[in-house]
Amino acid sequence: MTEKEILQRALERQKKARRIAEQILEHKSLELYNTAQELKKVNHKLKHLVEEKNSQLKGVFETINDAYFVMDLDGVILKMNDLSKSFFGYNLKHETVNVLNLIYKEDSVIKSYAELVDKGHIYDYNTRIITKSKEVKWVRINASVMHDTANKAKAIQVVVRDITVQREKKISLDIINNIAKSILGQENIYEMAWLISSEVANYLETNDCVIYLVDNETHSLEQIAAYGAKISKDRGIINKINLPIGKGIVGNVAKTGKYQIIKDTSNDKRYVLDNELRLSEITVPIISEGKVIGVIDAEHKEKNYFKKEHLTTLENIAYLVAVQFKSALNLRERKKAEKENTDLLKKLERSNQELQEYAHIVSHDLKSPLRSIAALTSWIKTDNITAFDEASLQNFKDLDLTLETMDTLITDILTYASLDAKVSEDKSVDLDTLIRNLINVLYVPENISINILNKLPVIIGDKTKFQQLFLNLIGNAIKFSNKEKGVITIDVKDYNSFYKFSIKDNGIGIQKNHFNSIFKIFQSLKKGKNSSGIGLSIVKKIVSIYKGEIWLESKIEKGTTFYFTIKKL
């Protein structure tokens, strides 16, 4: 290859390279142009946005629902919105305001201020401030540091929300909740009162709260719980005051049932000095069913300390306490009554048992001599049978009858007295079988027929008692039959929770004015042979043991129907 050829080739390469470089350059410059255009657009947009934001901010400043102000780094307020003006009560046109002077003296803000400067913002910081009119308010503060173009801290913007009411509501709710929780189910009203006095004192941020209880007997108020200097170490009340109703502010509230807020007790003649003079007093009655049953009383050393919100809360507490006091008192009464009941039951059970044993012994002691008399008279009679005339023999018969009646009487009294005793466990008793057997055993004269209309049920209970029940009723029906053809009808009707039995006869009937008295012990309308007059009393007692009722329908000379119910178990 010649030198020229070599040079030519090199030139070609160079040309080619330049062409490529030109192409790249062209491409890049187009890109650059595009970017510039893009940037211009964005810039424009941004500018627009900033304007928008600025105007928005201006709008916010004027229309924001919270107090808003801007202050310099020393705390001097530079600018504030209308809400701020009315909230704090200052007008920047006439005065200079430093935020540090607004802060409630007991709330230290230095730490939070440092945090604000350090981080550049502070969110939801709660503190108290004092307005120009010396009102203390709870506020929630959100603040951020504003910077200039050189990113140097320039000012601080602050949004202040008044949370006084909200906070009070919450505190009020909290304390009511607390009290409700701690006194719920509490039976001891003294314990309850202690809880309440300390909760209330806490809530009111005072060191004096006393709970009084109305003593209706002495017509006075007793201090039952206290918070503060009045408590001794063992939780007794030092220098306990008994206040007659009507005396002092507390006595007055107890009398009228109306609350009192005393702004300055030194101007109130009713004020009763307890352990220390305190200038503010709030007194709320505890009212249950229209009667003052107690009083909540709190004092504070500063004048004009208690507010309407305090009253609302205390009234709510008083309401709650009234309800709980009442139920505690009720519970106490009920427990007392329950105990009395149990004691009474035990006593009753004991005396019942004693009565039965007693009845048993008496019955034996009465029956024994009867037997002896019966034996002795019968021996006299048989030994001297030829010596007695008709009249004497009749007298012997009457004597026997009298002895028998007396014996039945004693047996029936014993039965009646023993009915309450539960000798055996309840079992199912087939009344159908029981009554058919009973009829077989009973002496039924031939002119009397006994019909059972429906199959009698199987019921749960004491077999002996059912026997006594039906024996007495059927026995009566037979005894008082006076018709040529006596008809006794037994029937039953099945109801949901009970059976209704009826025993109907066509005998002599019972006068209406005797309907009630026949069930009373020793009341027999026609005391016949073997009639003690206790039979229907036994019947009634058995029916009532099975939670039933007994009644009758009757017409003289037509007959009587006894109805009774037995509760299903």
Add this chain to the structure above:
Amino acid sequence: MLFKTLKILLIEEKGVEVVRLNKAISKEFKDYKIILAKNGNEALSILKSSLVDIIITDLNMSDPDGIEFLSSLKSNLKLKHIPIIILTTSKNDKDIKNCYKLGISGYLLKSLKYEDYKIKINTILRYWSLNEFI
């Protein structure tokens, strides 16, 4: 029919009742023998020296009372096999139950009517006369 000669221990404090029982026993029982005890303690000391075929006892007694007396009889290995018949004036379900639990052989009420009483006494004697004894 020939009845066995029964040896009966009767515990009864009332003289009239003793006479009544003796009078009530029918002529058919010729050779029965009644040993009388006025109370539980007396009965127990009699039983120490001589055994009987059956015991007829009132339940109403004191120290020991009827139930206590029955218990001591039934807890005594030498005596517990002897049939005991209660012959008393009154009853309650509790007593009857307790007596049967203790192992009595009968519970009779002294009827007021002498005729009824006689039937009861003679039925009992007839029944036990038919039984075998050791």
